[in-house]
Amino acid sequence: MGGIQTPVVGIGTVELPVKRSPRATGPRSHGILRLRNVLHVPTSICNVIGSPILDEYDINTGSSMQNTQGTIMDKQGRTVAYFDPHGKFFQVRLSGPPVGPRVGPTPFDPSAMYWINVRWADSEREKWEASRAGQALRPAEVGPLSTEEKQWLKKHWGGEFKFLASHGLNINKDEDREEGRIILRAILAGSDGDDSDDSDICRDYPNDDRQEGQLADSSFDADELEFIKKHYGDSLTFMFSFGLKFYKTEDCEEAKSIVSSMMHPDNDDYASD
Structure with a gap:
């Protein structure tokens, strides 16, 4: 570049x-x-x-x-x-939709030649690695699965392995299993204890995201959801497209800030962050 x-x-x-x-x-x-x-x-x-x-x-x-x-x-x-x-x-x-995002037209001119090369400066990478190392020293705050959580996963997903795989997580990695527990607890907290029998759907469709979608929707108001639906299809796809997670409060806040800046491009609040 x-x-x-x-x-x-x-x-x-x-x-x-x-x-x-x-x-x-x-x-x-x-x-x-x-x-x-x-x-x-x-x-x-x-x-x-x-x-x-x-x-x-x-x-x-x-x-x-x-x-x-x-x-x-x-x-x-x-x-x-x-x-x-x-x-x-x-x-x-x-x-493609509804599983994947709705993408816009290509930014590339078919008649033009492009040479794209990007590099992350070593000094900036070192800052990020130092920050990650500091976070890794913090004690783990996500406890192991409870008996009830294991039973829920078995009923609705066929077990922890399939649940993790459906979210792109590896059961052989401790950090992935921890993130899986965070996702699971966000889903359970958002379901208000609803244990309706939809286990067949979850097992047959490993990318089923109805509960995740409902949690993502809850971060936005009606006007924002209408905007997101028009341009991205659904709130979960919108958050995925920006690398944001529906089960993390700070990501939900950032997603709301992003959609607000899109709906009101003359507002300088987001640009100044």
Whole structure:
């Protein structure tokens, strides 16, 4: 990008709803591509996946592949996502609505040539790593699953493994299991103890997000929800598109601030943060 410094307004984890394979159909054709330590750069012409993805995934490209420009696989050799064969660049194939987000028109001019290269300055990266290290020293605040929570997961999801997988989390990682417990408790708190029998739906459709969607909706007023529905389809997709989590209070507040700035672009409050 020509040596231009661009402002970063946030760093976090992004969960992209993606298609696993061009040949797969039905609910199980969708998955989650989970990207950690993502820089939120609103002024960038496009989203860029950097080389740190190789810490958790393997990328294969080659002319011998059919209907794709390449695939992204996890460390167990399972295909997680693929590159759209019709893309100008190596573009991850997102799930379409209602599972994935509604995307706008491409920012690229088909008649133009592009060279895109971005770099995270070492000094800024070191600041972020130091901040993360400080957070890691704090004692864990999320206790283990209770018997009732295990029973709920078994009934509605078939167990913790399937619940975590549906949210792009790995049962073999302690931090992912902890985040899964946070998600679960947010869902249970938002359901007011409703234990209606929808377990068949959850097991058949691992991306079922009705309860998550209701929790996300609760962060916005009627006008904001109408705006979000018009431009993004639903509040959960809106939050996903900005790398925000419906079960974190600070993320919900940021999502509300973002939609407010979109609805009232002349308001300078958000831009000054």
